Amino acid sequence: MPAIPQKIIHEYLRHDKKFPHVWCAGCSNGIVLGSIIRAIAGMNLSRNDIVMVSGIGCSSRMPVYVDFNTLHTLHGRAIAFATGIKLHKPHLKVIVVTGDGDCAAIGGNHLIHAARRNIDLSVIMLNNNIYGMTGGQVSPTTPYEAYATTAPYGNIEPDFDVCKLAIGAGATYVARTTAFHTQETQNMVKEAIEHPGFALIEVICACPVIYGRLNKKGGAPEMMKEMRDNSIPLSAVDKLPPEKVQGKIIRGVLHKDIRPEYCAQYAELMKKAQAQGGSK
Amino acid sequence: MxxxxxxxxxxxxxxxxxxxxxxxxxxxxxxxxxxxxxxxxxxxxxxxxxxxxxxxxxxxxxxxxxxxxxxxxxxxxxxxxxxxxxxxxxxxxxxxxxxxxxxxxxxxxxxxxxxxxxxxxxxxxxxxxxxxxxxxxxxxxxxxxxxxxxxxxxxxxxxxxxxxxxxxxxxxxxxxxxxxxxxxxxxxxxxxxxxxxxxxxxxxxxxxxxxxxxxxxxxxxxxxxxxxxxxxxxxxxxxxxxxxxxxxxxxxxxxxxxxxxxxxxxxxxxxxxxxxxxxxxxxxxxxxxxxxxxxVQIESFQMDDAKIAVFAAGITARSAKAAVVMARKEGIPAGLLRPLTIWPFPDDAVRKMLRNVDIVIVPELNQGQLVREIERLVKDRSDSKLIKIQRVDSKLIPPQDILQKIKEGM
Incomplete structure (x- = not known):
């Protein structure tokens, strides 16, 4: 990881206003925030041109701490708010920070339709496999048979592969990493922001205080080690025997293609409408 | 404005x-x-x-x-x-x-x-x-x-x-x-x-x-x-x-x-x-x-000397206005109050305009939503009578129905 001077971190955080943060000790959210800030700091973007939008949940508390245009919205609706912002001011870089419940349960419809439109949003989904803010309820990404306060006998539902969902819906940049892999996260955030279309990054996160406790995962260090040992890069998948891939988190850019971006399409539509004549 | x-x-x-x-x-x-x-x-x-x-x-x-x-x-x-x-x-x-x-x-x-x-x-x-x-x-x-x-x-x-x-x-x-x-x-x-x-x-x-x-x-x-x-x-x-x-x-x-x-x-x-x-x-x-x-904006029609006021909004006020016109032709002192702004409810204006009115008729296409506000405003007045007309069968309230209530009120 290249050293980023402390002062750059300070420049991007509202350090004089909103700290200490709300996240528990051992939570991955701060690590991911660090990766996001380092990515942006390396991109020569004006803070005035960045909008960070979130929904509701632990990870969705992130915008309050950063010195951008920031919007903390309703549960599940971050992508819809972001769509409005991006369409009105397409030059803004709109980053959506969301969680697994916010993005894949209550907000699932907005996710798939934004992906289908290929609108230029960078969605960073922090997946901690549980509803942390409300105290540990089962989420659409809680693994099969894992425990949650609303799955006290083990989860009987299969978990969502949100990356596959996004690819199926038409997202043009889809990547997965973990909070342990900070440099990888940073690179992906940069790529997602630069990508001209709908980008989704799933960052596997640790919630040691709730998910870890309910599922006897040990503390934060053990969960970090698990992210390291239980994940393999996409590039290694083909070289490994299937049994070594089974059950692992596959990290890397899972999908990337280029097709017309929604705001650009809309700009073309406006030209067409204007060429066809004035108002009634 | x-x-x-x-x-x-x-x-x-x-x-x-x-x-x-x-x-x-x-x-x-x-x-x-x-x-x-x-x-x-x-x-x-x-x-x-x-x-x-x-x-x-x-x-x-x-x-x-x-x-x-x-x-x-x-x-x-x-x-x-x-x-x-x-x-x-x-x-x-x-x-x-x-x-x-x-x-x-x-x-x-x-x-x-x-x-x-x-x-x-x-x-x-x-x-x-x-x-x-x-x-x-x-x-x-x-x-x-x-x-x-x-x-x-x-x-x-x-x-x-x-x-x-x-x-x-x-x-x-x-x-x-x-x-x-x-x-x-x-x-x-x-x-x-x-x-x-x-x-x-x-x-x-x-x-x-x-x-x-x-x-x-x-x-x-x-x-x-x-x-x-x-x-x-x-x-x-x-x-x-x-x-x-x-x-x-x-x-x-x-x-x-x-x-x-x-x-x-x-x-x-x-x-x-x-x-x-x-x-x-x-x-x-x-x-x-x-x-x-x-x-607040409120339309007041024939209210200067009205003893009977119809309070209605939206499309129902169109029927109400027709009813008031018919009543006036028969010499009945009826008037219409129609809020263009329904919220905030125009309490003071309505209270003032209803001061000299004996009967208030509230027709509406629901089971009593607008009338709640009028009830609130006239509840302390023993000298006034409130008549409700409510219809929820998808049809409008015709002017004749309102006219009939105006006449009954007299």
Whole structure:
């Protein structure tokens, strides 16, 4: 990881206003925030041109701490708010920070339709496999048979592969990493922001205080080690025997293609409408 | 307020705001450029939105409001505005709030079921003081009800539909022309008082065609938010003030403010401090109560010597006015009071106008929503009688039914 001077971190955080943060000790959210800030700091973007939008949940508390245009919205609706912002001011870089419940349960419809439109949003989904803010309820990404306060006998539902969902819906940049892999996260955030279309990054996160406790995962260090040992890069998948891939988190850019971006399409539509004549 | 907001009517329009009370009928008729055309209420809303400078519409198809979306889908791109059909009404209200935060004049249109889905977003716009307009073309409910039939069932929902205490501004036209005028006024008020303003329409009005001559665009008074001029580090997105409009920054203009639906302080950051929560709630309430004269519009027809008053809004007021005319022909001293602003409810104006009235008749297309407010105002008066006419079978109340009650009252 290249050293980023402390002062750059300070420049991007509202350090004089909103700290200490709300996240528990051992939570991955701060690590991911660090990766996001380092990515942006390396991109020569004006803070005035960045909008960070979130929904509701632990990870969705992130915008309050950063010195951008920031919007903390309703549960599940971050992508819809972001769509409005991006369409009105397409030059803004709109980053959506969301969680697994916010993005894949209550907000699932907005996710798939934004992906289908290929609108230029960078969605960073922090997946901690549980509803942390409300105290540990089962989420659409809680693994099969894992425990949650609303799955006290083990989860009987299969978990969502949100990356596959996004690819199926038409997202043009889809990547997965973990909070342990900070440099990888940073690179992906940069790529997602630069990508001209709908980008989704799933960052596997640790919630040691709730998910870890309910599922006897040990503390934060053990969960970090698990992210390291239980994940393999996409590039290694083909070289490994299937049994070594089974059950692992596959990290890397899972999908990337280029097709017309929604705001650009809309700009073309406006030209067409204007060429066809004035108002009634 | 503006020329376009004045009342084209041969009746006396008494508005609480005295400066706006002059009739602009003659001016409108003398304008050149726009012809008299046959127009639907929904069309009038769409053209009102465009004339008020609306440049962002996000919506979802629903009968009987869809024509508004269809017209704006054709017209907005021609004028450099955005039309987007969202995946549902939840997305629609959120997209217009997002666009407004980025500086757009944003509007959505829906009907009962969609209006219910938008309630959480409406509360967000009111809490975060973000200008936007929601048009609700009411249809028969509850639930899916009768999509192409008329009811006035959303009167209380438009005030109390979202959870928590919040201010509401709700306008209610009774004609196609007035649908145009009140759409402009709704957008103006949303920009001025930075809140979500609701325009209630009746299904019949949305689809009914009337001959309308829209004013020349140069005669439409448009209010837009003012931009802050202070350095960014001085800017407070929620400064307590008594004067509206006051400067409002948008995303991407260098101010980098925070917006949250959580209870927030003057800078917009979430707070748990009781004094800051109290300040925010007081500001939301004060912006309505301190500006009631600017917000309230009420039409008073034949009320000077009236002993019997009909209090009605929207399409029902059309029947009521016909009933009053018939009663007057028979020598009965009847009059009509019609609120153009139903929320905030015009308490003082109505109380004053009902002072010399013996009987109040409240006809409405629901099981008693508007009448609750009149009951509240006359409950201490032993000298007045309240007569209710309520109809919920999808049909309008004909003037004869109201006339009959007027006669029974005598």
């Amino acid at each position: 503006s020329n376009s907001e004045s009342k084209n009517s041969n009746t006396t329009t008494i508005k609480e705001n005295k400066t706006n009370s002059t009739s602009k009928v003659e001016e409108l008729q003398n304008q050149k450029g726009r012809k008299t055309v046959l127009m639907q209420g929904n069309e009038a809303v769409a053209y009102g939105a465009l004339d008020a400078g609306c440049n962002f519409f996000a919506g979802y198809p629903i009968t009987p409001s869809t024509e508004i979306a269809e017209i704006l889908a054709a017209e907005l791109p021609k004028r450099g505005g955005v039309f987007v059909q969202m995946e549902d009404e939840l997305g629609s209200i959120c997209a217009i709030i997002g666009a407004s935060l980025a500086g757009a004049k944003a509007l959505t249109a829906t009907s009962g079921p969609g209006f219910s889905l938008m309630q959480e977003g409406i509360g967000f716009a009111r809490s975060t003081e973000t200008p936007c307009v929601v048009v609700d073309v009411q249809r028969v409910g509850p639930s899916t009800g009768m999509p192409t039939s008329c009811a006035q069932g959303d009167i209380q929902q438009s005030r109390w539909g979202t959870h928590g205490d919040s201010p509401a501004i709700v306008l209610y036209p009774d004609s196609v022309k007035e649908s145009y005028e009140l759409t402009i006024r709704a957008i103006n008020l949303s920009e001025k008082y930075r809140t979500c303003v609701i325009l209630l329409l009746d299904e019949v009005l949305g689809h009914m065609r009337e001959a309308v001559r829209l004013p020349d665009i140069s005669n439409v008074r448009v209010i837009s938010r003012i931009k802050p001029t202070v350095p960014p580090h001085w800017y407070k997105h929620y400064e307590d003030n008594e004067k509206y409009p006051f400067p409002l920054a948008s995303f991407g203009e260098g101010y980098r403010f925070h917006v949250t639906g959580l209870t927030h302080d003057a800078l917009g950051f979430p707070t748990n401090k009781p004094n800051e929560a109290a300040e925010m709630m007081a500001r939301l309430k004060k912006k309505i109560t301190y500006n009631i004269r600017d917000l």
